[in-house]
Amino acid sequence: MYVxxxxxxxxxxxxxxxxxxxxxxxxxxERNDVIVKKTQHPIERAQQLMKYSTFLKGNGVSIVTPTQLSLDNPQTIGDDTYVVYPFIEGITYSGKDTEIIAAGELLGKIHALSPIENTFKMEKYDVFDFDLEEVAESVGKIEENAARHHFELDNIWLEKKLQQVVSRQEELKNCGLPTITTPHDFKANNLIYTPEPYLIDPDNATWIPRIFDLALALLLFHNELTTAPDAPFTPAQWQLFLQGYLKSVTFTDIEYSYWQKAVEHVFLDEVMWLIADVEEDWENPSQRILFEALLKILSDPSGYEIHC
Known part of the structure; x- marks a missing residue:
């Protein structure tokens, strides 16, 4: 209430x-509904984020920017910074082919608009410090969750696979992947179709290797949305997403060569903790189906190349 x-x-x-x-x-x-939410902190980072989202909107991207108020927006309240965005009317994603192509097109446009340098001073992605102890702990939690829900899991394979991913972190960090500014949470639950997709949550924006952001969309685009399919993209759906994305983006040779390792690293960073630590997700049968499919992609991502 205070906020x-x-x-x-x-x-x-x-x-x-x-x-x-x-x-x-x-x-x-009084006139229009709004969304009040936590954003980047401290206020200087929030202000840079708003400059970035305003830049995207000015270049034709459908994205929320702060609502005009008589008071400061965003502003720091207590130990956090909050922002007021307009409430966007529309429908949620349901997995239609046209929705997938349009989503890919939107992400491609956002990526193509990124300055070559970190002009907006976004926080730099630097999550390359996973260790074997952390992997062992997470796999142990995953094994417990799986056993509790009679979920078939090859925990020995999983731990060995994630150990391999850990061993490649420095290589990925230093290989010279093209890096961009991006909202970096491009998932279906952050889009409203009006009928074109409108990005309603840019608040995780960061400076990150481009294919890491794309890999996140591959793995978790359907996470946390009841109207979305309860599995990641199928290979056919992934090709539709790429069809839209590649209207604006051309991959480099190094991105082609490191794509599979990027997918594995993003699994380590974004999916491992989700399966290990979010116990309430295991209560949801749809999420268990999603987890099973994500593990299959980790095991064999060959159906998800970035050649269209």
């Missing part, structure tokens, strides 16, 4: 977040 009042919104009851993992409030405005 909303700082932005000038009078509310009678304590609001409930519409997202379980972070404060995100849907507020009824």
């Amino acid at each position: 909303l009042k700082k932005f000038g919104y009078g509310v009678m009851e304590e609001p409930k977040s519409i997202y379980p993992f972070s404060p995100v409030y849907h507020v009824k405005g």
Whole structure:
């Protein structure tokens, strides 16, 4: 309630977040509904993020930018920084071919618009410090979750595979992959179709190897959205996504050669903890189906190349 009042919104009851993992409030405005949510912190980083999203919007990208208020927006409240965005009306993604192509086209356009240098001073991706102990601990948790839900898991293979991925971190870090500024959370639950896809959550923007961001979309585009399929893209759907994406992007030789290793690294970074630590996801049969499919991609990603 205090956060909303700082932005000038009078509310009678304590609001409930519409997202379980972070404060995100849907507020009824006098003229238009808005979303109040936590963004990058401290305020200097938030301001750079808003410059970036405004830059994208100015170049034809459908993306939320801060709502015009009589008060500062964004602003720091307590130990966090919050922003007010317009509430975007539309429909959620459902896995139609046209939706997949349009999503790929949007991500490709965003990537193509990135400055060559880190002009917007986004935080640099530097998650190359996983160790074997961390892998062993995570695989142990995954094994426990799997046993609890009668989920077939080859934990010996999984630990060996993730150990191999850990051993390649320095190679990936130093191989010279093209790096871009991107919202870096390009998932179906962050898009609203109006009917074209509109990005409603740019707040994880970072400076990151381009194919890492693309690999995240491959692995987790369908995560956390009930209207999406309960599995990652099929190989055919992935080709549709690439069809849209490649309208704006041309891969380099080094991206082609490191694509599979990039997918494995993003699994290590983004998927391992999800399967290990988010126990409530294991209660959901759809999420267990998703986990099974993600493990199959880790085992054999050959159906998910970046040649279209």
